[in-house]
Amino acid sequence: MTAPKFKKIVIFGVGLIGGSFALSLRKAGAVHEVVGFGRSAANLQQARQLGIIDRIGQDIAAEVGDADLVLLATPVGQMADIMARIAPHLGAHTLVTDGGSTKSDVVRDAYAQLGSRVGQFVPAHPIAGAELSGAAAAGADLYLGKKVILTPLPENPAHTVARVQAAWQACGANIHLLTHTEHDAVFAAVSHLPHLLSFALVHDLAQRDNRDLLLSFAASGFRDFTRIAASSAEMWRDICLANREALLKELQAYIAELNRMSTALAAGDAVRLEQTFHAASELRSGWTEK
């Protein structure tokens, strides 16, 4: 596959996601110039020193008019504001994509803020580790063999989807297409709920007087179950709120499942417990991350 060519890319949020996007496209020889915007001047300077971006952007209006591609790689809570600021200045051929972990809220923001330019925005969610952050964590191989989900809008002309897809493919990613509603339902179940459950378990322990004793006997099962509870509180607050409806539905289903298990346990129902555990064990043993 021939790498696409982008003369100029503008990245908002030059951290793990945004920085790795830039480095990956550079490695593929797919980009000529990268301009970075962000809240932290120190992080942007580091990004420039690390060769992730060529320039630190000063003037949004001046930078996005002639850009080929704009990547929004900030926390999703900040995207509406950035969309509002770029909308009046987007060139006719400038495409926009994002790296947000939720899609329905970003799409809602896009309709509200981009107006008649919304067809230039192709939403994306790269499935890549998010435990590290900042430009220093970025790498040219982050997306290699990873999934990137695009949730195109009815307003997207086919060539805009193809070109955004080509950019993520140039990063080494495998592309999957879902609607934004499907996307959010899937990730509520397999990502957002597990994070919330892991936070809840550790928070429950954190409130206890004997937490040090408890933690001193925690072992590998606890370690793996709670690894994601070390994630960024701010980021996961935003994700949970952004995907609130789908997540609440999953959470209620899970609480109902726990109530059924509590009933079986209280009744000493060995058969029911074993059936439940067995169905889980069979499914999990047969699953491997692809």
Added chain:
Amino acid sequence: MTAPKFKKIVIFGVGLIGGSFALSLRKAGAVHEVVGFGRSAANLQQARQLGIIDRIGQDIAAEVGDADLVLLATPVGQMADIMARIAPHLGAHTLVTDGGSTKSDVVRDAYAQLGSRVGQFVPAHPIAGAELSGAAAAGADLYLGKKVILTPLPENPAHTVARVQAAWQACGANIHLLTHTEHDAVFAAVSHLPHLLSFALVHDLAQRDNRDLLLSFAASGFRDFTRIAASSAEMWRDICLANREALLKELQAYIAELNRMSTALAAGDAVRLEQTFHAASELRSGWTEK
């Protein structure tokens, strides 16, 4: 430390826990002869071929009378039966320990089945991985640097606790003392509840028509959170039932925590969500398995 000397050890259940105990004591030069009993003739033969045991036991009465130490390393559900069978034949100097993951139930069984011999039984719980099973999974280093919790009984003379402690120390383990009630409360919180929660999440997904789609997008967070859901259904059924009361208490506390988070999420209470996640993230980031 000089290794203790055991002329003869009898092991019931020569799997990961029992087999590793034998191999570890052999490596330490602490045992002369190991006799194994178990439900599976094939596993016992393999244990003999692997040099884990010297002989397959045929007659419990004949073997436990002159044994220095008996290890019960079967699932906890089978221990009462084995205790009943060894009780009439235990020598006056034969000590008994076990490898069960729950302690209050095993102690209850010991009082019921061992009668006046109960002072010869020093309950133990080695904290070592349990995802593999069978003699083939056993190794001489399984307990190296791991915790073994002893929950001595008021009836144990001090020298019996010291000698059983020395046996586990000879396996390379670090010894901790708790009461059996403390033990079960601690492990309900940091081990049994997380296992039940992980089983519940995967079981919930297993019931759905779109489970293949969901699992195809599951990533590293899901992978780690659900690793323990691949554990043995039979073993965890027994553990959950054996520690039913403490586990029910933990489960109810956790459901209450989830209901609070559900309320915060439904209300869009960003501050409450972030506080909860932050407390968890701080605690988990500062914790490392010792």
